[in-house]
Amino acid sequence: MAKFHAALHRRRTLEELSDRQILESIESVTFSLEELHDYKDMFRELERKGLIVTGDFEDFLWSAKGESSNFLFQFDCEIYGEINQALKCYSVQKMYNGITTQTVRQNIGQIKEAIRITRGFRLDHLKHLEDTLNHFGDHKQFAMATSIKEFLIFYNHPHTELYCDLCANYNAKVSNVRELPNFHDILLFDVALDDYFITCTSDEEKLQYYPIFLWWRITRIIPMRPVEFYSLSRDCTMKDDEDRYWMIVPRRKNLSSRPGKLAVTDTIQVNREVFELIEDYKRLTLAYATESSYLISYKAYRKYVKLKSKEITREKIGASQFINMIDRFYDEIVTAKYGDLERIKPGDTRHFAFCNMMLQGFNMLTIARMGGHSQLETQLHYHKHLDHFAQSFVHHAAQMLRMKRVNLWRSNWDVATQGIIAKSRIYQISDFQETHKVEHGFCTDHPSRCQVGDCRFCEFYFFSPEDKQKGLAWLKDCSDALESRLKEQLELIRYVTKSTNYDCATLTYQHTSQERLSSASNELRRLMDQKAMVDSYLLEDEL
Numbered sequence: 001m002a003k004f005h006a007a008l009h010r011r012r013t014l015e016e017l018s019d020r021q022i023l024e025s026i027e028s029v030t031f032s033l034e035e036l037h038d039y040k041d042m043f044r045e046l047e048r049k050g051l052i053v054t055g056d057f058e059d060f061l062w063s064a065k066g067e068s069s070n071f072l073f074q075f076d077c078e079i080y081g082e083i084n085q086a087l088k089c090y091s092v093q094k095m096y097n098g099i100t101t102q103t104v105r106q107n108i109g110q111i112k113e114a115i116r117i118t119r120g121f122r123l124d125h126l127k128h129l130e131d132t133l134n135h136f137g138d139h140k141q142f143a144m145a146t147s148i149k150e151f152l153i154f155y156n157h158p159h160t161e162l163y164c165d166l167c168a169n170y171n172a173k174v175s176n177v178r179e180l181p182n183f184h185d186i187l188l189f190d191v192a193l194d195d196y197f198i199t200c201t202s203d204e205e206k207l208q209y210y211p212i213f214l215w216w217r218i219t220r221i222i223p224m225r226p227v228e229f230y231s232l233s234r235d236c237t238m239k240d241d242e243d244r245y246w247m248i249v250p251r252r253k254n255l256s257s258r259p260g261k262l263a264v265t266d267t268i269q270v271n272r273e274v275f276e277l278i279e280d281y282k283r284l285t286l287a288y289a290t291e292s293s294y295l296i297s298y299k300a301y302r303k304y305v306k307l308k309s310k311e312i313t314r315e316k317i318g319a320s321q322f323i324n325m326i327d328r329f330y331d332e333i334v335t336a337k338y339g340d341l342e343r344i345k346p347g348d349t350r351h352f353a354f355c356n357m358m359l360q361g362f363n364m365l366t367i368a369r370m371g372g373h374s375q376l377e378t379q380l381h382y383h384k385h386l387d388h389f390a391q392s393f394v395h396h397a398a399q400m401l402r403m404k405r406v407n408l409w410r411s412n413w414d415v416a417t418q419g420i421i422a423k424s425r426i427y428q429i430s431d432f433q434e435t436h437k438v439e440h441g442f443c444t445d446h447p448s449r450c451q452v453g454d455c456r457f458c459e460f461y462f463f464s465p466e467d468k469q470k471g472l473a474w475l476k477d478c479s480d481a482l483e484s485r486l487k488e489q490l491e492l493i494r495y496v497t498k499s500t501n502y503d504c505a506t507l508t509y510q511h512t513s514q515e516r517l518s519s520a521s522n523e524l525r526r527l528m529d530q531k532a533m534v535d536s537y538l539l540e541d542e543l
Contacts (some may be wrong), residue, residue: 001519013418016321016449021383025265028518029093029154029155030153030155030156031085031086031089031090031154031155031388033082033085034461036085036089038091039057039088039089039093040057040073040523042092042093042096043057043092043157044446045096046064046092046095046096050065051064051065051095051101052064052065053065053070055073057088057092060074060075060076060078061073061074061085061302062075064095064101064105065101065106066100066101066102067100067101067102067430071101071102071349073091073105073108075087075088076112076122077112077120079114079120080115080120081120082120083115083120083121083155084313084489086151086154087111087151088149088150090107090108090111090154090155091104091107091108092185094107094155098374098375103540104356106143107147107150107151107485110144110147110148110515111146111147111148111151114129114144114148117132117307119130119165121152121157121159121163122159123159123162126159126162126163126166129148129163129166130166133145133166133170134380140171141170142171144170145166145168145169145170146165146167146171148163148169149163149164149166149168149406152164165389169533180348180351180352180385180388180389181341181342181343181344181348182394183388183389183392183393183396184392184396185342185344187339187342187343187353187396188334188338188341188342189307189334190216191338191352192333192334192337192338193209193212193213193216193329195215195337196209197335199512201285206282207285207300207303208282209325209328209329209333210281210284210421211281211296211301211325211351212325212329213319214278214281214296215229215322215346215349216335216349217268217274217277218247218274218277219349219350219353220268220349220352220353220356221353222247222270222353222358222370223248223273223350223353223354223357223367223370223371223372224249224349224350224372225347225350225372226322226346226347226350227319228249228250228251228318228323228372229296229346230294230296230316230318230319231250231294231316232247232250232290232294232295232296233248233250233294233295234282234289234293234294234295236249236278236295237274237275237279238250238268239275239279243273244269245269245270245271245274245275246267246269246270247266247267247268247269247274248266248267249266249267249268249372251264251265251266251372262355264368264369264371264373264374265369265370268370273276278295281295281380281448282295283398284300285297285299285300288300291315292315292316293315294315294316296316296317297317297324298314298315298317298321301321301325302487303383304328305321305324321370322346323346324330326343326344326345326346327343330343350371351382351385352389353371354367354371354379354382354385355382355385355386355389357370358382358383358386358493359386359493359496359521359524359525360521361390361493361514361518361519361520361521361522363497363500363502363509363513363514363517364376364379364497364498364500364502365502365504365507365508365509367379367505376502380498383494383497386490386493386494387487387490390486390490390524390528391486393499393528393532393533394526394528394531394532394535396484397528397529397532397536398531398532398533398535398536398538398539399536399539400538401532401533401536402539413468435462438455438461439470439474440455440463440464440465440466440470440471440474440475441455441461441462441464441465442460442461442462442464443455443460443461443462444460444461444462445460454467454478456474456475456478456530456533456537457529457530457533457534458533461537463475463537472538475537475538476538477533478534479534482531482534483531484529485527486524486527486531488526489520489523489527490524493517493520493521493524496511496513496516497517499513500513500514501513
């Protein structure tokens with residue numbers, strides 16, 4: 001079993017231990033003319049899989065299948081000797097190991113540009129490459145330097161070390177991670193959407209924004225691409241004989257034809273609520289069912305939108321129509337009640353779903369199949385959101401705990417007293433029937449029934465220190481310690497996730513690693529709950 005099917009690694013089966021277990025060796029690959037027959041065998045297998053469309057290994061022009069079109073590979077560096085052969089072998093090895101045709105084509109283009117600039121990586125042309133890289137923007141610098149390093153290490157060129165040292169100066173990748181909206185604004189959008197549908201008085205009101213409600217409820221659970229949501233068929237859900245509910249997602253890459261690729265799933269189990277929401281929407285759009293086979297009705301959308309241009313006949317809504325619907329909901333519903341919030345985009349919910357699954361302890365193989373990824377490494381991109389996602393959750397939970405105490409306190413007062421609340425303590429000790437002195441405050445239950453241990457994490461704790469500065473320092477020290485432990489726990493989850501052995505061919509993974517991942521995620525949630533409770537007391541002091 002392998003952690004990842006690396007671009008320039010080769011796997012060999014040493015022994016079949018059982019029906020489900022094999023012993024393999026994984027080795028880094030370097031170019032050798034003596035192994036040319038191996039690359040030709042891999043080329044022929046790519047042909048059989050339909051990935052190589054035209055051309056023989058010896059030809060200078062190949063055509064390879066991409067996701068939406070074919071890509072031409074031109075190997076026209078014969079004047080630099082065996083570098084041209086090495087380029088062919090490099091391309092074959094990467095495609096054989098599952099790297100997309102488009103990516104390999106980009107790599108080859110960047111390497112060929114470097115070959116021309118340096119006349120085949122001559123030492124006296126090293127400065128020429130440096131000058132060229134310095135004229136590029138950050139993204140192209142990083143991409144080109146990375147391709148050059150990878151190829152030279154594979155080729156084992158005599159000047160590899162010097163050229164790699166140069167390329168190392170451009171190893172700071174510019175982040176292209178999506179900036180997610182403010183967490184508080186996300187939660188207010190959630191509240192606004194729920195409020196709207198709770199207070200709807202007619203089916204007409206519901207239908208106007210029902211696709212947004214479906215999108216919000218479904219794609220935060222299932223990491224679905226926006227185009228997959230728009231393309232859901234009207235009969236995308238079903239109920240089996242065991243009363244389980246399923247959804248068929250229109251995956252563009254359901255089955256892989258490339259060696260080393262992960263076969264993703266298009267049938268995903270959902271809960272009864274999702275099933276019933278879809279059934280209710282189908283009921284409301286029954287009048288349009290004969291005009292389109294898609295779930296989200298374009299005709300129903302057009303009913304609430306006035307267009308200046310002549311209507312174009314469509315079977316389904318697209319990105320522009322759905323974004324228009326979201327904008328109208330913000331303009332007409334959200335802004336009036338909550339002000340000008342940072343707006344959520346259709347693709348954001350996919351990121352929310354991935355982060356939720358990671359924080360719940362799902363392993364990479366499960367997440368990749370749920371999210372429609374054909375490579376395990378793809379989801380590492382989403383790990384960069386985890387810290388922000390966890391911190392935002394803690395801050396929100398702390399605010400909710402504080403507001404819960406505010407609301408309980410308010411329920412004992414008439415409306416005229418509420419203006420005083422913002423300027424006073426949420427509770428006074430006399431508000432409680434039972435109190436017991438504990439560190440920097442009181443227990444409002446009986447200590448003999450305590451199941452928490454540390455008062456700072458307990459809902460029955462009333463913070464009322466004799467020395468306010470010492471009490472606040474006591475809370476702050478605990479909050480800081482929990483912050484460090486949260487970061488350590490997130491790093492542990494990342495480490496266990498990446499170090500777990502996955503077998504993409506049999507869709508299996510190490511159960512011991514999954515148990516460790518589940519344990520780590522449970523501990524993370526416990527720490528988040530504890531920090532939220534401690535921070536809620538610190539927030540009270542800010543009143």
